[in-house]
Amino acid sequence: MPVIAVLALDGVPGHQLTTPGLTFATAARHHPGVRYELRYCAAPGLRTTGSPAPFRIDTPWGLEGLAGADTVLLPGHDGFREEPPPGVADALRSAADAGSRIGAIGTGTFTLAATGLLDGRRAATSRRHTGELARRHPRIEVDPEGSVVDAAPYFSAAGVLGGLDLCLRLITLDHGTAVAIETERQVFLQLHEPAAEGVPALPTDRTAATDRAGRRTDRGLGPTTRWMEAHLDRPLTLDDIADHAGLTVRALTRHFRAETGLTPLQYLLRARIQLAQRLLERGDDPVERIAARTGLGTPANLRHHFQHHTGTTPRTYRTAFRSLVTTLTRADGRPADQPAD
Template sequence: MPVIAVLALDGVPGHELTGPGMCFGTAARHHPHVAYELRYCTAPGFRGTGSPAPFRIDTPWGLEGLADADTVLLPGHAGFRDEPEPEVADALRAAADRGSRIGAFGTGTFTLAATGLLDRCRAATGRQYAAELARRHPRVEVDPEGAVVDADPFHSAAGVLGGLDLCLHLITLDHGVPVAIETERQVFMQLHAPAGAEDATGPAIRHGTGPHSLGPTIRWMEAHLDHPLTLNDIADHAGLTVRGLNRRFRAETGLSPLQYLLRARVQAAQRLLERGDEPVERIATRTGLGTPANLRHHFQHHTGTGPRIYRTAFRSMVAALTWADGKHAEPAEPDGPAGADTDPGPSGSADDRRAARRRT
């Protein structure tokens, strides 16, 4: 199982610690073939998280937790303008020497740059800090927009919403675009849901991955949603009787085959509504729901709203969340260069973020 070590330095904003856990945890919860071990590691002198909502954390891992990590993530922290402690710099250089992937987001990019590992590489930080990063580390080619930058094995981005863009980029590299897109949707639904509410689409659908599991049949169903699949079709593909299929499906997913198929079609409709401008009629055909009326009926039943309202609300929600996160950014140094970009404006829509991942 790949190990991801999140290095928490003193004064790290709390949401930059919870962001990776939410992102990688959501990917694993909704995709049975995805698995990560997430470690939170602290350096000597760590006292707690910083603003806007500080809290204490206890972890058994210190810098030794980086020793066998496949990926090291470096969030921002309060003393990012200072030289990193020698043991921190040594641990990061040792990780790079071993071939570990290293990701920095927000002001964490300053610390990674201070090790010299980013010399002659492209890198990103929050837009309001880009000019300062370029001035302090002239050997680093700084992306002024804070977009996700892939300078393998180093990856960096703005710290919007706890580095979710960077985490989604890494998930894309590990498991492909479809997993990253579904993870992004689930994460934003969790952020928008009322406290104590279930995922907006209901409990995660899980299925086994053993040699006798329904995984291949489920993937076949999801690849043929636009076909008029019947119970007999699904049973034939699985090599089971209809009765055996029903029993196995309920054991592995908690749903009947047709319930699972309907849920998958609604989820596919959600993705199409979020990522494009196709009319409802076209989406109904592509997802196998047939008619717009049928799509509206099942969409309303599973999500509590209609498809057009859902599309508008999702895009407004993403814009509002990314804008709100930018407003909490720490201002740049007062003596920064004239004309430095200090506008912590929105980082863009979900489509913008996906386009950034495609460019990397």
């Protein structure tokens, strides 16, 4: 199981400390083949989180928790302009030498830069500190937008939602774009309780045997469910699905119930609703276009099934989701009720 070590320095923003747990736990909860172990590690001198609502924290790990971690995450913190606490730079260099990915969030990039590991590479930090990072570390090419920078094995991003984006980038590398997109959607829905009644993630063949990389080690229904999801715009019938799987309709239904808990047509409908959710969240297509792309046919049919499965209309869902994102972010990527990190 991949180990992610989150290194907390004194004055770490609370939201940056909790975002990795929220994101990776959500990925695991909605995708049974995804597994992560999180270690929260305390740097020397750690006492509390930062303003505006500091709270004391206690962790079971110190710097030794970085040893053997597949990924080390370094959130922002107070005192980032000072030399890193004793042992921190050496621990980060040792993790890098051992092959760990290292991701810095917000002002955490200053601490990673102090190790020299970012020299000659691109990096990002919180937007109001990009000029300062460039002055202090002229050998680093600083991204002025603060978006996620992938300079593997080193990653960096602005704070707040930049931390979420960085975690999603790592999930994409580990498990693919589809898992990362669904994880992002579920994270946002958790933050907006009225929309949390959305369609649960499909219990797909990911519950079957997988190797350490999350790949299937048996055939199962994987090829057929992937084929269905790639052709949702087509009028697929039960016979079509059975033919693709090379099974009788009766055997197909039995296998689907065993692997997913759904009949083939129930699975198909759930997949169409989930695609509709993604299209509503990420595009401006009218319901007529979405109905066609999802295979639900007419706007009336889309509205009927969408209301039944999510408890709301497509228009309300799109408005609520985008309103949530707007509320959480300003133009500079910070939440409306949080100061810059």
